[in-house]
Amino acid sequence: MAQKLGKSIGRCLLCVVTLAAMFLASLCSCSPSGGKTAADENAEQFDETNPIGANAACYVCHMTxxxxxxxxxxxxxxxxxxxxxxxxxxxxxDEDIGATKPDITFERNGVEAMCLECHKRHDVEESETELVCTDCHG
Incomplete structure (x- = not known):
């Protein structure tokens, strides 16, 4: 009988330890960031106004x-x-560098139109060659 009692106590102890481990694991998986979910953090990472998050994937190849x-x-x-x-x-x-173009690309003759969506005017001196915004600004 003492042997059966010892096995029962051992099983109970094993169950308690297992439940405690599961409880601690669930606490560790909770977000310490003020209730932010993984979806919230993912949205912040790809927020186009977050320079690090939005550009991180770009800078892997385009560090310059x-x-x-x-x-x-x-x-x-x-x-x-x-x-x-x-x-x-x-x-x-794309692991085959350059094979897949960005979602939006610009031919040389489309650069100015894109820039003018935000920059309504730009007083620039006339030039003998046809300049586009990025010739002077990057």
Missing amino acids: FVKEELSKTHLKAKITCVRCHGVSAGHAN
């Missing part, structure tokens, strides 16, 4: 863009790559 005047100026205003080029997940995840 951080130093370009056009990028620096727009980042100060919280305007990121995503704003003009779309999320471009296919482009960012």
Whole structure:
């Protein structure tokens, strides 16, 4: 009888330890970030006004863009790559570099129209060659 009692106590102890471990695991999986869910954090990461989140995938390959005047100026205003080029997940995840173009690309003759969506006017001196915004601004 003492042997059966010992086995019962052992099983109960095992159940208590297992339940305690499960409880602790559930506590660890809770978000310590003020109730933010994974979806909230994911949305912040891809928020186009969040320079780090929105551009992180771009900078993996395009590290030099951080130093370009056009990028620096727009980042100060919280305007990121995503704003003009779309999320471009296919482009960012393409292991065959350059095979998949960004969601939004611009031919040279379309650059000015895109810039003018936000920059309504720009007084620029006339030039002998046809300049587009990025010739001077990055």
